[in-house]
Structures are given as structure tokens and as C-alpha cells.
Amino acid sequence: MKEQRLTIAVPKGRIMGEAIEIWRKAGLPVPKDIEDTRKLILTTEDGAMEWILAKPMDVPTYVEYGVADLGIAGKDVLMETGREVYELLDLKISQCRLSVAGLPRVEPKGIMPRIASKYPRVAERYFREQGKQVEVIELHGSVELGPIVGLVDRIVDIVSTGQTLKENGLVEYETIADISTRLIANQVSYRMKQAAIKEIIERLKEVI
Numbered sequence: 601m602k603e604q605r606l607t608i609a610v611p612k613g614r615i616m617g618e619a620i621e622i623w624r625k626a627g628l629p630v631p632k633d634i635e636d637t638r639k640l641i642l643t644t645e646d647g648a649m650e651w652i653l654a655k656p657m658d659v660p661t662y663v664e665y666g667v668a669d670l671g672i673a674g675k676d677v678l679m680e681t682g683r684e685v686y687e688l689l690d691l692k693i694s695q696c697r698l699s700v701a702g703l704p705r706v707e708p709k710g711i712m713p714r715i716a717s718k719y720p721r722v723a724e725r726y727f728r729e730q731g732k733q734v735e736v737i738e739l740h741g742s743v744e745l746g747p748i749v750g751l752v753d754r755i756v757d758i759v760s761t762g763q764t765l766k767e768n769g770l771v772e773y774e775t776i777a778d779i780s781t782r783l784i785a786n787q788v789s790y791r792m793k794q795a796a797i798k799e800i801i802e803r804l805k806e807v808i
């Protein structure tokens with residue numbers, strides 16, 4: 601593994617904790633102090649791997665351009681960004697779903713219902729495939745506010761426990777996709793650094 605140094609793009613935030621846990625369980629090295637540093641690039645003590653800490657939505661970008669050989673990304677992020685990367689493994693962590701939700705018993709109004717989402721491309725594609733014309737409004741978080749304040753008719757958002765919907769008086773209408781976290785690779789790295797990447801896949805497979 602030493603000859604083939606690998607760089608991995610890891611999403612900062614909620615997924616990172618679970619990713620570190622599965623990495624450690626698999627006996628793979630994790631950079632020291634990763635949980636309490638503001639540094640964005642960290643190296644494992646054996647020097648074999650470099651970790652780039654990125655915003656979740658940016659992970660596939662670093663991987664597509666080859667700045668990172670590997671990446672950890674939610675299926676939601678892969679669907680939204682549409683980046684050209686290989687999806688190697690379902691890590692089965694951060695499992696949730698991407699759904700259409702809204703106020704209960706309220707039908708979308710007008711000829712162009714409004715949809716709020718952090719995933720505008722996924723939302724647009726979904727309704728287009730359903731043959732429905734909608735206006736998608738991009739929001740960057742707390743999307744559940746949308747229908748409550750009257751900005752939109754529906755939202756397309758992540759539902760995990762369902763608590764956020766429930767506490768805000770919203771209901772889930774349709775599931776668009778089941779989501780979980782994936783290990784992804786740059787297409788060239790996957791060929792050039794196959795041995796090192798395969799070793800990581802094998803180790804992870806044992807603990808998934």
C-alpha cells in the first residue's frame with residue numbers, strides 16, 4: 601500500500617463520524633486528531649493516505665478531477681451532482697430516503713406547482729419523468745420551512761427518522777430514492793492504483 605499513496609475526499613459533518621467508525625473497524629488508518637482539528641488536509645501516521653475534508657456536495661468534484669483518488673459521498677449527492685466517478689461500494693451508513701413532502705391534505709395549486717429543494721436537479725428530473733411541470737426553487741437547508749411559510753407546495757428532501765417532518769406538521773407523499781453512503785473512485789485512479797484500492801474495498805466489505 602505504501603508505494604500507492606492514496607488521497608480520499610471525506611465529507612465534513614454528520615457522515616464523517618460514521619465513515620471514521622467504519623474505517624477504524626476495518627483496521628484502516630485514520631489521521632490522528634481528525635475529530636478535533638480545523639485542518640483540511642490530514643495524513644495518516646503511516647503516511648499511506650491523505651484525507652481531504654470537503655463539503656459533502658463537493659466530494660464528487662474532487663474525485664472526478666482526480667485531486668482525490670477516492671471519496672465518501674451520499675447517493676443523494678451523487679444523484680444531484682451527476683459527476684463522472686465510479687461507485688465502488690455501498691457502505692450502508694447514513695441510510696435515509698429522498699422524498700417528496702408537504703402539508704397534509706393540501707393539493708399543489710396552479711399550473712406550475714412550486715417545489716423547494718437542496719437537490720434542484722434531482723427534483724426537476726423526478727417531476728419531468730412523471731410528466732409534471734413544476735417550478736423548482738433551490739434552498740440550502742431547513743427546506744421544511746418552504747411549505748409552512750407558503751413559499752412552495754412541496755419539498756424534495758432527505759427523510760431519516762421523519763422527526764423534522766412530524767414536528768413541522770408535514771407529511772411524506774412519495775419516496776424518490778433510498779439513500780446511503782458510497783465509496784467512490786476517480787476513473788483513472790481506479791486503474792492506476794488498483795492494488796491499494798482493492799485492498800481497501802476488501803477490508804471494508806468485511807465490516808459492512
Ligand code: PRP
Pocket residue numbers: 740741742743744757758759760761762763764765
Ligand atoms: C436533514 C434533512 C432533513 C432532516 C431529516 O437536514 O434535510 O431536514 O435532516 O432528518 P429526520 O427525518 O431524522 O428529521 P439537516 O439536519 O442536514 O439540516 P439542513 O436542513 O440544514 O440541511
